[in-house]
Amino acid sequence: MAEKDRLxxxxxxxxxxxxxxxxxxKEPRGAGESRGQDVSSDDGWHFVVQIHDASTMHFDFRLQVDDVLKSWSVPKGPSADPQDKRLAMPTEDHPLEYEEFEGVIAEGEYGGGTVIVWDRGTYRPTSxxxxxxxxPFDEALESGHARFWLDGSKLHGVYxxxxxxxxxxxxxxxVKTDDERARPGDSGTPDPRRARSVRSxxxxRQVAREE
Structure with missing residues (x-):
């Protein structure tokens, strides 16, 4: 499907x-440029987790799949504890540039509120x-179960x-899998109002005040 249609x-x-x-x-970058990419590539695809203070506070979890960021709204944010099962509601595909987005969406606009980049890095499919x-990762998502290794500033290991x-x-x-990077009993998700951006x-509060 063409990029313009996916967005x-x-x-x-x-x-x-x-x-x-x-x-x-932006053009696709990372572990390949086609839907049939080698999922064993070491280059890694990009991921980003943003905190979004909109009508309800939530985390946006985004994984690069070819030319877009597949996105889920995660109300409680990712957890490093394998016992935590975090609800993730799918949202529309976002452009690759969105992994850098941080700022204030004007009141009255869709998703109005403040956004910061809580974590970002690369991931490797492991399905x-x-x-x-x-x-292939897109096939794993289509099947309804996808595993991937995150290598971010805060999130690590297989989810x-x-x-x-x-x-x-x-x-x-x-859900975090029970691997060497798991932290049972420790969600690893901070108070979103006190959390700091890995980008800035x-x-x-500081982003809202400055912008």
């Missing part, structure tokens, strides 16, 4: 003369099919996204 919903919800959010022009063969409800109210769970070291 149609994203662009249709926004007025770019009123918001600083990117429209989307396999029933025969133990590496599985999994699992779809538990389909249809119009599609919903997923984001600012808090939500």
């Amino acid at each position: 149609r919903t994203y662009r249709g919800k926004r007025h770019f003369d009123r918001t600083k959010e990117p429209q989307g022009t 396999h099919d029933r025969r133990g063969r590496p599985m 999994a996204l699992t779809r538990f409800r389909g249809g119009e109210r599609e919903a997923w769970l984001l 070291r600012r808090t939500l």
Whole structure:
């Protein structure tokens, strides 16, 4: 599917003369440029976790899949404890440039509120099919269960996204696997109002005040 079609919903919800959010022009980068990429590549695809102080406070979890960022709203944020099953509600695909976005979306606009980049880095798909063969990441997502290794400033190790409800109210769970980077009993998710951006070291309040 063409990039412009994959971002149609994203662009249709926004007025770019009123918001600083990117429209989307970047070419794919990372572990390949085609939907049939080698999932064993060491280059890694990009991921970002943003804190969004909108009508309700939440974390936005985004994974680069080809030319877009696949996105989920995670109300409680990612956890480093394998016992924590974090609800993740899918949202529209975002452009690659969105991993750098930090600022204030004007009141009255879609998603109005303050955004900071809480974590970012690269990830490697680790899903396999029933025969133990590496599985392309887009196929793993389509099947409803995808595993991936995160290498960020704050998040590390293998996580999994699992779809538990389909249809119009599609919903997923984001769960840390029990590996060497797990921290049982420690969610690893801070108070979002006190958390600092890995991009600018600012808090939500500081970004809102300065912008």
